[in-house]
Amino acid sequence: MDFQLTVRQDAITDEAALKAVQAAVAKGRELGCAMVTAVVDPGGNLVACVRPTGAFVASVGIARDKAWTAATFGLSTDDLHNAVAEPPHLHDGIASRDGVVLFGGGLPLRHEGRVVGGIGCSGGSEDQDRACAQAGMVALGLS
Amino acid sequence: MDFQLTVRQDAITDEAALKAVQAAVAKGRELGCAMVTAVVDPGGNLVACVRPTGAFVASVGIARDKAWTAATFGLSTDDLHNAVAEPPHLHDGIASRDGVVLFGGGLPLRHEGRVVGGIGCSGGSEDQDRACAQAGMVALGLS
Amino acid sequence: MDFQLTVRQDAITDEAALKAVQAAVAKGRELGCAMVTAVVDPGGNLVACVRPTGAFVASVGIARDKAWTAATFGLSTDDLHNAVAEPPHLHDGIASRDGVVLFGGGLPLRHEGRVVGGIGCSGGSEDQDRACAQAGMVALGLS
């Protein structure tokens, strides 16, 4: 073959995804909030999601979109926000796109240099959402 | 008060939802298929979802829609199919509505006479989907 | 680690995707039709698409949906059609879902036992669509 047929693109397992979701939900409980958490694969497709009792119904979509944004841009939602902060019309143009979230609580999950998924948390303050997504990532031994 | 202000509407916990999801996924594994499973509350909003490694990406939406259909109509997707089988224009009208699924694999979760949620499975044959949704329900001690 | 973090999920390169698209378009020209061809990755996301001059505008969406269906179900659109042919309400329920195509012209692209993408063709008769998708796959040395 005179061309490259495939490129390796690992994806998070459901076992790992659920482990991350449960760690994020537990962190939320510790912080006193019901934290919806979603994990997607590198293509942005859902692998696992839990909405703890008492959480906002609306957070299901937000958590999923944060995970999607982080996985498909390969950047945390905070880093993407910074990357498009200026000029304002760029920020607004990206912010208004379906599925894109530019506030905290979405992290790409990277392993051996590859994006293997994304995690998104919604249900508390922006800082609480961030802390829970972080806790989910750390539970997988990732950073 | 000369009117009744509220009506009791119990909802499945995330703990129970995840237990049901994991039982359905395990049943799928036993049957040799990767079974996406979703559980929703009585309002049709997602509580828990897992897509096992190897499952169809397209099944995420189907499982969620089966759970939504079962919870929001209070009928299994099979029973709803029978209920609207005739006349044809009724069937077609219901079948074509967003989110409605009329084939097997979605069950309402009932406790003490109330619908407390719904479970939907997608990833195998119609019979496999049914068996896994059933396994999820049974894992909660419901019938 | 006491859990499996990732699963390998290779994806077609843009180089290979474009090679397949061009082979399918060339086959269409040979058959006398302008064949829109799309290739997606295993997550169903677009990698390459060409609409040859003279092709139906509407075929852009059909080709993409065929590729998406084949990649995300891991089955050709014909095989999926057969898998859900009976009972009729299962067929109709799957057929009516957004993005699902159950007629010929969509093939999964498999390499070393993994789905690495999907190809979809639209622009001719069902048989011409099938022949072109096949030609695209064969151009990659896949079967």
Add this chain to the structure above:
Amino acid sequence: MDFQLTVRQDAITDEAALKAVQAAVAKGRELGCAMVTAVVDPGGNLVACVRPTGAFVASVGIARDKAWTAATFGLSTDDLHNAVAEPPHLHDGIASRDGVVLFGGGLPLRHEGRVVGGIGCSGGSEDQDRACAQAGMVALGLS
């Protein structure tokens, strides 16, 4: 006939569209970024699109929308942004419409005074997106 029946509306060929796409992708590689590039016809319908390995999945939609915006308004996305900058309610009204992109990276393709298509690039900084769209246009001998 006492009325004019038709108006000439030339469209870019798939051959030219692919040439532009490949030039833009190559320019992106030179700049160190994986640049999704889309070309549409004067009606805003897709003619060719390539997402290079490693590019953001989310860029597929952005590149297509930039090309659509440029072709269907007959203005670069930057010029359209300037044209609707004031008053704010005009800007916001246009910016929020489906498919409209008001940041850099989309160019109309003009030949002999007619818009024959549009090119859109997404995957780098706004300046990188602009440079790649420009490279695609220049590869066709247009300006």
